[in-house]
Amino acid sequence: MIDFIQNTLDGITIGAGYALLAIGFTLIFGVLRRLNLAYGPSIMIGVFLGTFIYLHFDAGWLPVAIATVIGAILAGIYVERMCFWAIKEGAALASMVSTFAIWMQLEELVTVIFPERTYKFPTLGEMDYLEFAGLEMRAEHLIMLGIAVLMVGLLHVLLYRTRFGLSVRAVSENPAAARFMGINTGRVIFRAFILASAIGGVAGFLLVATDPTVTPKFGLQATFKGLIAMMLGGMGSIPGAIAGGVLLGIVERHMQAEFGAIMRDMAAYALLFLFLIFRPGGIMAQGVAAREAAALRRV
């Protein structure tokens, strides 16, 4: 029983990282209605920029974190310009394949510059385990959870209390109507992209700092964890992204503990598949009529 609670707790902390990735995905999908496969790889660029600064200047975790976020934002801008801004409306498939091409490019770029298989990444410092009623929690995990909650709070304020947030929500709801209201949709998309990349950068930093090895496979993992978590929660929904991320984290953790790594990944995809078949709207699905309407709008 204590193991069960322990695994659930660990799952929630990892899930918090996935939730941040899923939020970034959902933001981009919300304003663009297009899938950005290069989201994970652009975060990976940030993570490698962080590693570079760590290895060459022996920097502490704060400069590394800042470099990670900046790298993710720069790569995100590149992706937005190449794959979304430049490709005209009505060519969503071309956009998606283009993000895949950029993904390949970024991954190869990283393997050329960093030829080793794995690299070190700074941890958040030597920290003790916190113990409570027989449960253990790594202090880094607690920090990760805290930062994730903080980010979600800030994002909520940004989306629901500012003009920028209002315009993002307007574009997500109906781009044409938003344009008629005088919103510069191109600029909103660009800024939402930067916001999503920054969130992704923080998520990438947290995920790598608690498991301090960096590989070029990080881009693939980040894309798919974020994508699965977003789909589990329901596309375009931020509460859904959080729920999906935490659910994914918990399920993965339990399967890992019981059956090992293959079953962990298998369970994640099986969960996704079952959700798509039986509840395509995700955890946060509305009633059937609203869901049909939402699906028509979104896809």
Add this chain to the structure above:
Amino acid sequence: MDEHLVSILTNIGGFTFIALSAYLLLLTGEISFGQQAFFGIGAYFSGIVTAMWGLSMWAAIPLTMLAAAFSAGLVGIITIRLRGLYFSIATLAFAEMVRLALVGTTWQVKIDGEMIGPNGSEGLGNIRWALDNNIEANDFMWIVLITLAIVMGLFFLMERSRLGSIFRTIGADRLLAETQGINVTAYKVAATALAGAIASLGGIFYAHAQTHVYPENFDVMLGVHSLAYGLIGGLGTALGPLLGVILDIGFLEAVEWVQGYRMIAFGGLVAVLLIFMPRGILDERRVHRLRMAFRTRKTEPPPAKTHDPAAS
């Protein structure tokens, strides 16, 4: 012929099958991220048939295509209600489950003092049908290329037939197709099954040319590549996927100075290409114009702007 060239041409042939299978689904308006599953099923199933059961590859081809068509049809039925991105992600999840199942499967039997069969992440080895029957790499290449020519020929026939226009109608506007009395569900399942069988053909040849396949050969990279090939080459004709594969494998394998930077060059090239040609090099308009140029009869108006499946 030069050994390197033979292996490149064999590879082009093998990968064109999976590109064609993704292209067939694109015609019906579906984006599949999961064709690599049927490529993998093709490689494993045919490898088991020839290496473990000792049958010939000619027997393995129909058996494998049937098995792949059956499993693809099943996936098609299960996912029939899903559209757009939901379908794409469901196929992706299915393909990853297949790959992980292959990683988790060990089933070996002793044949002539050697353990043969799928061995988890070590893959399936000893697929030596071509070697045992003294079929040289050169001959094997011709087997692949002739089969490819036959399949491409069938594609051209299909596209000019009623079936082809039904597929394109479903892809352009599902509702329109339904009001025309087309049984959309049946045609979609048929297209998925057919695409599965075509992808498995690529897997069969890949396995028998390589003699050893690993589950990691059939990861999502292969699936998205096969989708990209059709889009780069163009969605107007079955020659499009072939052109995409030739550009990637043929051109970039052959040009030596891009080795090691291949994806940096190719990725950037594809991204720029898609800005100017969002439906690929041989898109519907260009194919129509070419066709008109070779025909001296009265000119017909170009086809209406086709619908983008991902945007629906």
